[in-house]
Amino acid sequence: MRQPIIAGNWKMNNTIAATKALLTDLIPLVADAKAEVVVCVPYTNIAAAGELVKGTNIKLGAENVHWAEKGAFTGEISADMLVELGVEYVIIGHSERRQYFGETDQTVNARVKAALSKGLKPIICVGETLEEREGGIVEEVLVRQTTEAFKDIDKDQLENIVIAYEPVWAIGTGKTATAQDANDTIAIIRNTMAKLYCEKCAEEKVRIQYGGSMNPKNASELMAMPQIDGGLIGGASLKAVDFSQVVKY
Ligand code: PGA
Numbered sequence: 001m002r003q004p005i006i007a008g009n010w011k012m013n014n015t016i017a018a019t020k021a022l023l024t025d026l027i028p029l030v031a032d033a034k035a036e037v038v039v040c041v042p043y044t045n046i047a048a049a050g051e052l053v054k055g056t057n058i059k060l061g062a063e064n065v066h067w068a069e070k071g072a073f074t075g076e077i078s079a080d081m082l083v084e085l086g087v088e089y090v091i092i093g094h095s096e097r098r099q100y101f102g103e104t105d106q107t108v109n110a111r112v113k114a115a116l117s118k119g120l121k122p123i124i125c126v127g128e129t130l131e132e133r134e135g136g137i138v139e140e141v142l143v144r145q146t147t148e149a150f151k152d153i154d155k156d157q158l159e160n161i162v163i164a165y166e167p168v169w170a171i172g173t174g175k176t177a178t179a180q181d182a183n184d185t186i187a188i189i190r191n192t193m194a195k196l197y198c199e200k201c202a203e204e205k206v207r208i209q210y211g212g213s214m215n216p217k218n219a220s221e222l223m224a225m226p227q228i229d230g231g232l233i234g235g236a237s238l239k240a241v242d243f244s245q246v247v248k249y
Contacts, residue, residue, distance in 0.1 A: 002204070002205075002206075002207050002229045003035070003036055003207070003229075004034070004035040004036065004207075004223065004229055004230045005035060005036040005037075005038065005162055005207055005209065005229065005230035006033075006035045006036070006037055006038070006209075006230050006231050006233065006246060006247045006249075007037075007038035007039070007040055007061060007089065007091075007123060007162075007164075007209070007230070007231070007232050007233065007237075008038065008039045008040060008233050008234075008237025008238075008243055009040050009063065009091060009094070009211075009232055009233065009234050009237060010039065010040060010041050010042060010045075010063075010237060010238065011042075011063070011096070011234060012042060013042075013238055014041070014042065014045060014238070015045075016044065016045055016048045019041060019045040019048050019049050019052075020048060020052065022238070022239075022240055023039070023049060023052040023053060023058070024052065025240035025241075026039075026058070026240040026243060026244060027052070027053070027056050027058065029240055029241065029244035030057065030058065030243075030244050030247045030248070031056065031057060033057065033244075033247045033248055034248075035230060035247055035248075035249075036059065036230075037057055037058050037059065037247050038058070038059045038060070038061045038088075038089050038123075039053070039058055039059075039060065039061060039237070040061030040062060040063050040089065040090070040091050040123070041060075041061070041062070041063070042063065043062065043063075043077055046060065046062060046082070046085045046086075046087060047085055050085050050086040050087075054086075059088045059089060060085075060086055060087050060088055060089070061087060061088065061089035061090060061091065061123070062077070062082050062087050062089075062090045062091070063090070063091050063094070064077070064090070064091065064092065064094075064097060064111070065077060065078065065079050065082055065090045065092065065111055065114060065115050065120065066078050066079075066111065066114065067107065067110035067111045067113070067114040068114070069114070078114075079114050079115055079117070079118035079120055080118060082118075082120060083118050083119065083120065087120060088120065088121055089120070089121045089122075089123055089162070090115050090120045090121070090122055090123065091122075091123045091125065091164075091232070092108055092111045092112055092115065092122045092123065092124050092125065092149075093105075093107075093108035093111070093124055093125045093126070093145075093149065094125045094166075095125060095127055095129075095166060095168045095171060096171075099168075105144065105145055105148030105149060106148065108124065108145075108148065108149050109148055109149055109150075109151050109152070109153075112124060112149060112150075112153065112161070113152065113153070116153070116157050116160065116161075121160045121161065121162065122160075122161050122162070123161075123162045123163075123164050123209070123232065124149050124161060124162070124163050124164065125163075125164045125166050125211070125232070126142055126145040126146055126149065126163060126164070126165060126166070126189065127142075127145075127164075127165055127166040127167045127168050127171075127211075127212070128141045128142065128167055128168065129168045129169065130168065130169035133167065133169065138185060138188070139188050142165075142185070142188050142189055142192065143188070143192050146163070146189055146192045146193065146196070147192065147196060150193075150196055155197050155198070155201060158193075158197060158201055158205040158206055159205045161206075162207045162208070162209060162229075162230070163189060163193075163206065163207070163208045163209070164208075164209040164210075164211045164232040165182065165185060165186050165189055165208055165209065165210055165211065166210075166211035166212050166232060167182075167185070167212050168212075169212075170211075170212025170213050171211070171212045171213070171234065172213070172234055172235060173212075173213060174213050175212075175213060176212060176213045176214065176218050176222075177210070177212060179218075179221045179222050179224070179225050179228075180225070182210045182222060182225065182227075182228060183225035183226065183227045183228060184227075186208045186210065186225075186227040186228060187227050189208055190202050190203070190206060190208060190227060193206045207229040207230060208227065208228070208229050208230075209228070209229060209230040209231050209232045210222050210228050210230075210231055210232075211231060211232030211233070211234070213235070214231040214232075214233050214236065214246060215233075215235070215236040215242065215246065216236065216242050216245035216246055219231065219245070219246040219249040220249045222249075223249045231246060233246055
């Protein structure tokens with residue numbers, strides 16, 4: 001059984017004051033959730049968020065991590081720094097990082113390895129752009145992104161990794177992939193994992209989320225699909241009520 005996992009991706013939103021207000025509202029709303037609940041917050045909010053979610057069912061996540069253990073990487077944050085603050089999950093390879101910050105399949109793989117080596121659980125983002133979809137190369141793109149992200153990653157680590165399928169054209173646009181389409185595309189990713197590892201591992205251990213304009217209105221339909229194991233939620237994770245409704249789809 002793959003336990004559903006719903007993660008909020010706050011992106012570059014919320015001061016510490018706003019973090020406290022949002023989490024104070026959210027904690028009671030999701031206390032009885034069946035899904036695993038994660039909030040991935042900006043670095044500056046991790047300490048405050050960590051204090052608030054301590055002893056609750058909400059797990060703490062970050063939005064990126066550097067691949068080096070330490071050193072001359074101005075502006076970057078290491079896995080040790082996140083672990084020290086109680087971070088459990090970390091988003092890696094989000095399409096905004098691929099698009100605006102030069103993230104590549106290779107840097108994604110390096111970050112995944114660094115995260116795993118310190119016991120952090122990566123949420124690895126993959127997904128095609130509109131151009132790639134219209135060009136009919138969705139499968140090619142997803143197979144490449146998945147294969148490169150998992151290069152040299154041991155089978156034993158699979159239960160510590162989540163994949164988020166986020167079609168770039170659906171992020172923050174209000175356009176959601178249809179549930180059937182998201183399901184079928186996620187099947188391509190699961191099939192890739194089966195080939196890279198084994199059928200049983202892909203079936204039993206690999207959790208794959210959908211992300212891209214997922215909200216209280218479409219969450220239940222998406223979550224009803226057999227391939228979809230959860231969601232990575234941007235906009236709708238910034239309002240406690242909306243996020244709680246997605247969490248409890
Ligand atoms: P969205 O973002 O829910 O606002 O579309 C999802 C994401 O980018 O993770």
